[in-house]
Amino acid sequence: MLDEFITDISSFPVRLRNEVQHLNSEQLNIPYRPGGWTIRQLVHHCADSHMNSLMRFKLALTEDQPVIKPYFEDRWAELPDSKMEIEPALQILEGLHARWTTLLKSLTAEQLKKVFVHPEHGTEISLEENIALYAWHCNHHLAHVVSLKPKKE
Structure with a gap:
């Protein structure tokens, strides 16, 4: 499962590019759900989130149970660099x-068990858990883009 x-x-960057590369500016500005981010903001969000x-x-590999710094994803999505062209993202x-x-x-089996601490919840998250979480994150946001295809055609 971990390999999957x-x-x-x-494969996420290639899959995402395949879905968005032919979209024009108007299509990139379509919210993926009512009141939600635009596809443009979503692409930039993925770059921001995956960098973090x-x-x-x-940090988890080089420190002992580091406390990570959370950030306001919703506020980041409103910054000017989240509304520019998507190619840089x-x-x-x-x-x-x-x-x-x-x-x-x-990563070794021992390294997969290393953790970081999320201060908002006080929970330890292992690298193995975080791999699963980010595989889900990739597929979740890609599904948002794919779900809009009938609306654009």
Whole structure:
């Protein structure tokens, strides 16, 4: 199962690009649900979120139970760089996921058990759990984009 999760993470940038590369600016500005982010904001959110996740992995691998820094995803989605063209975010995802996948594939059973602490909940999250969470995150947001296809055609 872990290998499948890593494959989902590894393949996400290509799968996302395939879904959004032919969308025009108007289509990128369609909210994926009423009152939700636009597809454009969602692509930038994935770059932001996945950058944070990679940093959390590195912290957990190099420190003893580090407390991570949460951030306001909703506020980040309103910043100007989340409303610009999506190509820079796609490029970030491609490079980031290449590095992240290399790291994930190298983890030992002992390293997979390493944890970071999320201060909002006071919970320890193992790297193994976080891999599953981010495989879900990739597929969840990709499904939002795919679900809009009938509305755009």
